[in-house]
Amino acid sequence: MNDVTQHTNTTPGGMQLFASLVYDLGTHTKTNEKLEALIKYFSAADDKDKVWMIALFSGRRPRRTISPSKIATWCAELVGLPLWLFEESYHTVGDLSETIALLIPEEKTNENNSPSRSLSWYVEKFLELEKSDEQQKKKFILDSWAELSAREIFVFNKLLSSTFRVGVSQNMMVNALSKLIKLESSVIAHRISGNWDPSTTSFSELLSEESSVADHSKPYPFYLAYAIEDDPETLGDTNEWQAEWKWDGIRGQIIKRNGTLFVWSRGEDLITEKFPEYHLLAEKLPDKIVIDGEILPVKNGQVLNFNVLQTRIGRKNVTKKQLEEAPAGIFAYDLLEVDGQDIRELPLHERRQRLAAIVSDVNVPQLMLSPVIDFHSWGQLKEIRLTSRDVNSEGIMLKRKSSPYQVGRKRGDWWKWKIDPLAIDAVMVYAQKGAGRRSNLYTDYTFAVRDGEKLIPFTKAYSGLTDKEFAQVDNFVKRNSLEKFGPVRTVKPELVFEIAFEGIAASNRHKSGVALRFPRISKWRHDKPVSEINTLDDLKKMLEIYGK
Amino acid sequence: MESKLQCIDVRREALGRQLALFHDSRLTIHDSTTMLIDFTDKGLYCSAGNFYLDPWKPVEKAVITHGHSDHARWGSQQYLCHHYTLPILKLRLGENNYQTIGWNEAIDINGVKLSLHPAGHIIGSSQVRVEHKGEVWVISGDYKTENDGISGVFEPVKCHTFVTESTFGLPIYKWKQQSEIFSNIRNWILDNQSNGKASVLIAYSLGKAQRVLRAVKEVTGNIFAHGAVYNMHQTLTNAGILAEGMLPEIKRVVPEMPKETFRNAVIIAPPSAESSPWIKKFTPYSLGICSGWMRVRGNQRRKNADEGFVLSDHCDWPGLLTAVEATGAQRVFVTHGFQSVFSRYLNEAGIEAAEIKTEYGTEEEEAVQELTNNTAEQVATDE
Missing domain, CATH: 2.40.50.140 (Nucleic acid-binding proteins)
Known part of the structure; x- marks a missing residue:
């Protein structure tokens, strides 16, 4: 049961399918219900919509083309409410898109109940709108509100205001896809990462066996750790484990392919431009390499408080002064690709060895090996952990020396062991x-x-x-x-x-x-x-x- | 009269100062001249007739609009209510000195003319019309303008001053027709049955539960109820208020019943049951919540409901506006709910209005759900 209020005889349109999916994911309480809703969507939606859905669910939102206050004003005007009353409603609902969806009258211009337009039609219209003047934008928005159902308006507004978020992990979407197409979920996760444009990429280009050649910037999915719940003693022999500081910076991947350097954040934003000091790396790093590490403010080999770097992030252009006050370095954790070879299946200790050699060869001050903490007993490590703040770290990472580099958040091989706040x-x-x-x-x-x-x-x-x-x-x-x-x-x-x-x-x-x-x-x-x-x-x- | 209205204007400017006095129940209207109805720390008071309306503290004479526990409280010496409200009060407050009247039957209390008029909120719910020396006030209690087939049809009553609730006094609250919501509930039950699941419907034991039962009986006779719902059901059925066959027969859930009993069944339970272990018994089940608050997506998600049915026993925003207009009142006092918003809106629409602080709105739907009575009391005693 997905949609008790919309029993229609016609096949649902693209926007309707997408709005139902978003609604279901928002109300279903169990993981397999959510997974089912995703699978159902992928089976019913057309290819173009699927590409946009994957893009949207992996954080690739179209840019905002109109300010929230304009949208609010137009809605208040349309339904004949004073702006203060609109705002009171908004404060109670807590969400602008939903407030509007609740206020727009239910009677639709789309009287014959024909299926709604596709998701891609709307999103591409948003892209076109960037170049339109305000009157054109307003007309498009009001017309859309008039023909869409409440659930569709909600999603439409979310996309329009670039605030679309969804409460399922990328992993779950990938799992749903892998149930429908004959590809490993790790392969899918890799395919949909990186720099691809949903308006020019077709579903088969994105997910067919042959593709995945063009994009040199493509990062690997990050391997993430869970917090350790038990005493580390339960992890067994200390010799099997590597301990490192858990740094409090920006987790990132440094990629050099075809002579070009790419820096990706964990949120899969390409942030190369934010770190002009890495240009030296672009020169010195060997080609066809992918390093996992932490971007941190570093001066003379010492990690500074992360606040120092925070002042710089979010700025469009980094000034010379900022570069001096908050110089960014990379503490390298792991090596994922070397000479174009994906080495994620190798055990950590081997990857680490090769990483150490490369860091030392490259020999630039911006790239450092994240140090391994020497310890002989869990008791000793507990003591060391208490000094984390002294080196501006937020605790300790424990990694099994034999572990491969996995995809997403996984238990077992990697654990984070943070200090008490x-x-x-x-x-x-x-x-x-x-x-x-x-x-x-x-x-x-x-x-x-x-x-x-x-x-x-x-x-x-x-x-x-x-x-x-x-x-x-x-x-x-x-x-x-x-x-x-x-x-x-x-x-x-x-x-x-x-x-x-x-x-x-x-x-x-x-x-x-x-x-x-x-x-x-x-x-x-x-x-x-x-x-x-x-x-x-x-x-x-x-x-x-x-x-x- | 003029000084009172000035006081309303002052309210805006000195809101902060006034709110600091929020425990003083007379904060909105401070005036030496008494109005026909006064807002006191015990409740709405008619000094000319020496009676209270829905008092929240024990008084000599209490006129009760309806049987919900925030309006009908214990401890008063005499109670006056509608005939239909009597069995509810007896169930909840025990034996007392009760007097009952029908709708549109005027009585005289110390020279004040009083009559009850259907409010459409729940069974027996009434607006109270008070007339003295040509001045007419109507106190709405809780009400809704849609005819739900059980509660009587809301009757607009002309008056000079209207005291209205405002539980859903924001324009985002708009209800669909009962028939449409009922058909959604029925489809949901059928769907659950085809998936081998029981349907647990959360509905307040007095009012909502009876409405929902009427929807449910069209698709199944296999209906169970939580004790609170069952007791109310028995009380209402035994009192002979409702037409024969209006409500279906229901069975009380008892611990001895094996799990299989509930396969594909419908279970009606009050909000307090929704996060209790009691509900586990019905697994596999789907949870549907019937409440006006379900209109907003976040509320539904917060409660982990599988389905939210936007079904309320209160007016939606258009209903409130229609009701206020129909009274022809020159002045409106707004109680429990979004009182500041609704009174401001009325003022801007040219109807003098002010907000009144009361102790209503702690019951179920009005209290933005969540709160089991325990936590509410705990916070209250912490003060």
């Missing part, structure tokens, strides 16, 4: 309604520490509570809100939480003078009154110790 007790002072699963619930909170008699807000946190706890806090907020600033409620400062975070840095954009890395709620301190929370001075001390 930093933590501070704080009181909730503001609350805002969340999005998605948390729509219409106050789940986004701002926390404060004490500074004498004052409360100083210093961070937001959105995660870490159970659904039940969120419901309790939501109820508290609704009964104890003092003022309302747009969507934000000021809350009676009474609920105390422990906030965990991975790092702390000075910030002049925040009133508290600090910015936290990955803050989240680690505990609800029912036992602690507001008078006993941490102070601004405590935060500053932490900044001094860990923020450098």
Whole structure:
């Protein structure tokens, strides 16, 4: 049962199929139901739509051609609502695309119920729209809203505003594909990675046995580790394991093929341009090579706090000053391809040996071998792990020396063993309604520490509570809100939480003078009154110790 | 009168200050001259007639709009309600001093004329019309404008001042016709049956459960219910309020029943059952939740429902607007729900409106689900 509200006799159109898929993936709670929905989609959709679907599900979104505020204004205008009321609706729904889909009248211009146009028709129309003027865009959008069903409008808006995301892993999509076409899932995963353009690539080019020749930039799927849950003692003989620092940078693949260097992030963004200092690598690296490593701010061989590099990422152009202050290096972890040969099946210790030789031959300051930690017992490694922060690492990676380089997140051979986060007790002072699963619930909170008699807000946190706890806090907020600033409620400062975070840095954009890395709620301190929370001075001390 | 309306304007400017006084139930209308109905810390109060409407604390005389627990509370000395509400109050509040009347039967209480009018929310639910010295107020309680075939047909009542709920007072809340939702529920059940699954439908025991039963009985007679739903069902059936055969016969789920009993069956359960181990018994099953909140995708996902049926016993946005307009009221007070949004909208539409803080809206659907009564109480006592 996918769609109880749309029983039609005609064959469903492309957009309808796609919208049903997105709906099903959003509501199905079990993995094999999701897998089935994907398989069903791949069996029913036409080839062109499949290519776009694969592109969209692997993060290749068409660029945004129109601002969210324009879309909001046009919708409010169309349905005859004042903008403030549209915004109130939006804050309750927590999602612009859905708000619009809920507000547009159900009566459709598409009265004879003919099948909707294809997904690719719409997406390609979006690409065309980039060159159109505002009136043309508006007309297209209003016409589309008028003919599409609510579920289709939702997806249409998501694509239009380039906010399309889907709650299934790329792995699952790959598995669904491999059930339908005669290719190994690892091969499919590789094929759909890299630099391909869905508007010019056909389904058979993408996934036939013969293709996969043209793209030299194509990275391998990353092998990712799970966090270790048990004591590492359970891993057995220490001689079978290699320990490295777990670096807190940007995981990436460095590829040189046909004389050209490509840098890929784990999110499969091509980020070569962001690191002009790697040009030396382009020269020195041997051709036909793929290295897995971590991009980190490095000066004189020392890893700096990641905050240093963060200021540079996201900028379109990197300035000379930034290059000096935040020089980027690569700590190499692994070698995946050498002389054009895929060596991922070789055991780690062999790959590592060959990697070490190459790094040493290349001999440029930007490329370093991520050091192996020497240890003889698990007890000793536990001690070493506690010093992780001293070298700006976030813990230890454990890799079985005999392990191949696998695809995606897998248990067994690689484990991450992170240090405990930093933590501070704080009181909730503001609350805002969340999005998605948390729509219409106050789940986004701002926390404060004490500074004498004052409360100083210093961070937001959105995660870490159970659904039940969120419901309790939501109820508290609704009964104890003092003022309302747009969507934000000021809350009676009474609920105390422990906030965990991975790092702390000075910030002049925040009133508290600090910015936290990955803050989240680690505990609800029912036992602690507001008078006993941490102070601004405590935060500053932490900044001094860990923020450098 | 004018000073009261000024007070409404002041509300906007000094919202923060006023909200700081949020425990003072008279915060919105502070005035020395009493209105026909006053907003007090015990509930809506008519001083001329010396009675309360849906009080949340024990009082001498309570007029009850309907049987949901946030409107009908224990401890008052006398209760006045519609005939149909009586069995519900007896079930929930026990024996008390009850007086019942029918719809459109005016009575006199200390010189104040009072009558009840169908509100269409649940069985027996009534709006209360209060008239004194030519001034007429109508208190909506909870209501819906669509005729659900069980609850009576909402009757628009002309008045000077209308007190309206606003549970779904945002334009994103628009309901489909009951017949369409019912056919979706039936298709879903048939589909589950063809997959060998039971259909667990979450519906509040008073109101929603009876509506849903009417949809379900068209496709199966194999219907089970959680104790809370079953008890309410028996109470309503035994009271002889509903037409013969309107509701199907249902069986109570008891621990001794073997798992196979529920194969392909329909089970109706209240929201509190939805995340409890009790529900595991029906495996394999599909979970469908019937609530207006299911209109928003995130709510459905949060509850891990396989299907959300947007079925509500409250008005949707167009329903609220139609109802307010039909009263012809010059002034509207907005209670539980999206009261600030709805009152602002009415003000901009030229109808004087203000929001009123009440203690309604903790029951089931109004409380944005989730909260089992326990957690609500826990948070409340923490204050």
